[in-house]
Amino acid sequence: MSNYTKIGKAVGARTELHDKLNLTGAEISVNTLEAGSCVPFVHAHKENEEIYFIISGKGKVTVDDEEITLSEGDWIKIAPAGKRQFFASSDSQISYICIQVKAGSLGAYTADDAL
């Protein structure tokens, strides 16, 4: 069996990669919110931390009681307990990646895990 799985560019409002890429250590989604729209709920997690990367556009995220502006190239890590909601700007879409991993799950990494 091959040691890799490849897919092309994700299109549409939301693409979940776990099954498409046969992931075992993360779920990753690619998301686009149109200008003026938002994720219609606030959520937190039981065990998973999430890392978000802004591919393009701009907007904001609320985490607990704080509002954080976001633009292309930004990264934000949110701990499991953080209550979060994402919003596109009123005049711009926002496209972002969400990487979901189990908090505390990483052991050795980079040079210490390399062969």
Add this chain to the structure above:
Amino acid sequence: MSNYTKIGKAVGARTELHDKLNLTGAEISVNTLEAGSCVPFVHAHKENEEIYFIISGKGKVTVDDEEITLSEGDWIKIAPAGKRQFFASSDSQISYICIQVKAGSLGAYTADDAL
């Protein structure tokens, strides 16, 4: 303590995010190879799977005995044992994210881990 950590756009040949974002379930790096250049070694991993996202540009990766072309928006997951090496195209740089997670570490996710 705040439930989030944010940083701005990564610049330069390689930026490692683990310590900058206080990650506990992943290491993530942002990498740029100039046109005609490559990562100067082949590597595999002991425990970690890696997921790569091409932010911009084009190039290729070799995994074991296969050569896979890469361009903006592509995703590739490589299992720990895959022997990999990344190359920029001769006429284009390539910028990519590498997400390193422990294979098999993800438990419940998305709706099943949400609150």
